[in-house]
Amino acid sequence: MTIRRLNVLFFCLLVLSNCAQENESTSTKEMSKEKSDLQKGTRHSLFSLTDYLSHNELLDQHVDSVLQTLDEKALIAQLIMPAVGRYGQTKEVINGLIKDQLIGGILMLNGTKEEFTSWIKEFNKSNIKYGNLPFLYSADAEPSLVNRKILGSSPVKKANEIESISEVISVTNTISKDLNEIGINYNFSPVVDMSPNKTVGYRSFGKNPENIIPWSDAFIKATQDNNIIATAKHFPGHGLVSGDTHKSLQVIKGELKEISNYPPLISNGVLSIMVAHIAIEGNNEYNTNGLPSTCSKKVVTELLREQMQYKGIIVTDAMNMGGVRNVPNNSVKAIEAGCDILLMPANARKAHQELLEHYNKGNKEFKASVHSSAKRIIRMKVCLGLI
Numbered sequence: 001m002t003i004r005r006l007n008v009l010f011f012c013l014l015v016l017s018n019c020a021q022e023n024e025s026t027s028t029k030e031m032s033k034e035k036s037d038l039q040k041g042t043r044h045s046l047f048s049l050t051d052y053l054s055h056n057e058l059l060d061q062h063v064d065s066v067l068q069t070l071d072e073k074a075l076i077a078q079l080i081m082p083a084v085g086r087y088g089q090t091k092e093v094i095n096g097l098i099k100d101q102l103i104g105g106i107l108m109l110n111g112t113k114e115e116f117t118s119w120i121k122e123f124n125k126s127n128i129k130y131g132n133l134p135f136l137y138s139a140d141a142e143p144s145l146v147n148r149k150i151l152g153s154s155p156v157k158k159a160n161e162i163e164s165i166s167e168v169i170s171v172t173n174t175i176s177k178d179l180n181e182i183g184i185n186y187n188f189s190p191v192v193d194m195s196p197n198k199t200v201g202y203r204s205f206g207k208n209p210e211n212i213i214p215w216s217d218a219f220i221k222a223t224q225d226n227n228i229i230a231t232a233k234h235f236p237g238h239g240l241v242s243g244d245t246h247k248s249l250q251v252i253k254g255e256l257k258e259i260s261n262y263p264p265l266i267s268n269g270v271l272s273i274m275v276a277h278i279a280i281e282g283n284n285e286y287n288t289n290g291l292p293s294t295c296s297k298k299v300v301t302e303l304l305r306e307q308m309q310y311k312g313i314i315v316t317d318a319m320n321m322g323g324v325r326n327v328p329n330n331s332v333k334a335i336e337a338g339c340d341i342l343l344m345p346a347n348a349r350k351a352h353q354e355l356l357e358h359y360n361k362g363n364k365e366f367k368a369s370v371h372s373s374a375k376r377i378i379r380m381k382v383c384l385g386l387i
Contacts, residue, residue, distance in 0.1 A: 142189040165218050199246070245321055272314075292324045
């Protein structure tokens, strides 16, 4: 072999070696960036929230591949969302739940913008450490509540003070900007109830009833355009009952007069609906037999999921509220009814244990409910760019 050929061969080997090192370095950098992005909640997915309700085989395959990596303990964890902050659990309790892999999301309840931002970064790092899927982080960031629930958030008008649909969009974008800065990806808003009830009325756009649907729809669209899940609440309607479900079970007697607010919002793509702790009586089709709607299969599965063809995430109102707190085995009943996420159970660890025990009894219908709920939640996490 000539000297010239040896030099050419040496040069080629050197180039290949450098390329390999560069590829390895690039791969390492990409993995490091992906890990960093995950900690920051940065999008790194091929999918978006607009894909969630669409038929997408690639998305289906990705979701199934994630689902297959989870055992029953991890599946059930996806369904549980405790709260942290004032009136919620302490950060130490939440850290224990993360370490033991018992939850799939957290409600950021009553705190400052600064501390919520710091906590979410810490929780994200813990999830990576313990091999958990990323979390859905939620907040009651309604226009009427956000400045009280998240101290230090940008001032906005309350829902019943807003004067135009353009103002709805402006307020929504302001709220969403804060949520994105904090790392919150799930907003329990808007309230789509009528206004007569004192507990929820000032929180909805129902001062002028004709505004409820178009203004709620504008809030939902602007929220989801900001890569945050929006939630229509409180199904099947909290505005025309007289009392407060925080304190006790309330009752709709006869016709479901507020149910008509939901079909247009479902048709336009609202990704989450919250079910209230409200019983129904005097209604032959949807009588809940003394149970809150959250624990009624007639309301959650037969009405909302099947009759109204809703394909998004169904979340309970807080499970420590008076309207459901005293229902025996309420965690199991809510999942059996068709709810996907148990919000703020009185004891998240106990709720997980009860669901796992019921799952392991071998009831095929309950197992199917758990799998369907976990799949919907994982699909949402994929579409948010978390997985």
